[in-house]
Structures are given as C-alpha cells and as structure tokens.
Amino acid sequence: MQLTTFTDYGLRMLMYLAAQPEQQCSVREVADHYGISRNHLVKVAHRLSQLGFIDSTKGRGGGIRLSGEPASMRLGDIVLKLEPNMHIVECFDKSTNCCAITAICKAKDFFRQANQAFIDVLNKYTLSDTIVSGKSFLEIFALPQPTNPDRHKQS
Template structure:
C-alpha cells in the first residue's frame, strides 16, 4: 500500500503547523522546509481548508494554521479524508474494475480487512503524537 503524494504532503503540512501553533505559516515556508512543490502544496492547503483542518488568511502576512488542536485529529481520519479512494487493488473501484474473477475472488476480502487494520492502527494516534517539536521543525531540512 502506498499513500498518494497529496496525502503525504497534507500530513507533513499538518505536522508542520502543529509545531507552529502560535502563528500563521505560509505555503511557501512549508514547501521550502520540505523541499516540495509550492504549486502542489497550494492545492493541498486548499483541500485542508475545505475539510476544516486549517484556516487560511490571504494577503501580506497571511498563511495557514491548524483549525483545531492536534490532539483532536486522528491520523486514520486524516488519511481517509485526504485519500478518499483507497483502492488497494482494481476490484475495490467498481467503476474501473475489469477483473474477470471478481465474483469468485477471495483475496479482496483479506485486502479489505488489512486496509481496515491499517486505518484502525492510525486512528489510535493523533497528529499530536507525530508532531515534531518547534525547534526541530525550524532547524531541520
């Protein structure tokens, strides 16, 4: 299983923001910190705002910040929100499925169970559990 880059960037952004609770952070700042595409991160930040995980302020001195406490955000919920179509295999997506043995296949049930265990494991932890201290965030790259 591999999460999309979109989800990866979303989780990293939330971790960064959780380490900076007292200020707005610019998308450029986060992108530079992680050496990732600013343009791609703009889309991620927009989606995080749509989902209510961050608030944003436009203009000079603007930026984004967490909309709630990191302890309130379960990692499994975050992954499912950012990765709504977690199709481990083709047959999980009924619209795109072309598998000829889907009706008799037993593998999909085991994979579905594994996916649930993955999310349940993440749900045992919050964003606060994975946040890097402010000093580490500011100083590392």
C-alpha cells in the first residue's frame, strides 16, 4: 500500500503546522523547508482548508494555521479524507474493474480487511503524536538535508 504524494505532502504540511500551532505561516515557508514545489503545496493547502484541517487567510499578513488541536486530529481520518479512493486492488474500483474473477474471488475481502486495519492503526495516533516536540521538529530544518537527485526528475 502506498499513499499518494498529495497525501504525503498534506501530512507533512499538517505536521509542520502542528509544531507551531499558535503561529501562522506561509505556504512558501512550508515549501522551502521541505524543498518541495510551492505550486503543489498551494493545492494541498487549498484541499486541507476545504476539509477543515487548516484555516487560510489571504493577502498581506495572511497565511495558514491549524484549525484545531493537533491532539484531536487522527491520522487515519486525515488519510481517508485526503485519499478517498484507497483502491489497493483493481476490484475495489467498480468503475474501472475488469477482473474476470471478481464475482468469485475471496481475496478482495482480505484486502478490504487489510485496508481497514491500516486505517485503524493510523487512528490510534493523532497529529500531535507525530511531533517529538515543536522546537525539535522545527530545528531539523536548520540541519543540512540529504538530497535525492532523482526527486525532481520528470517521468
């Protein structure tokens, strides 16, 4: 099972904001700290705002901040909202399923259980559990970061 990059970035943005819950910051600040595309993070921030995870203020002096307490934001719930189509096998998506054995296959039930178990484990943890301490989390951005030369290559 693999989460989309969109969900990964959404979780990272929420973690960054959880490390400084009383402060507002810009999408550019988050993008610069993670070394990822600001344009992509704007879309992520917009979706997180639509879902009620962050508050967004436009204009001069604007920015983003968490809309609630990190301790009340369950990771599984966040993932499910960012990743509504967790189709780990073809038959989970009825609109594109072409599998010839769907009607008699028992494996799909096992995959559904595994999918639910994944979310159940994530829901044992909250956003605040992902942050050792706000200061330590933010200090990591001051350290030299490992680079991955293939990260920004276009496929």
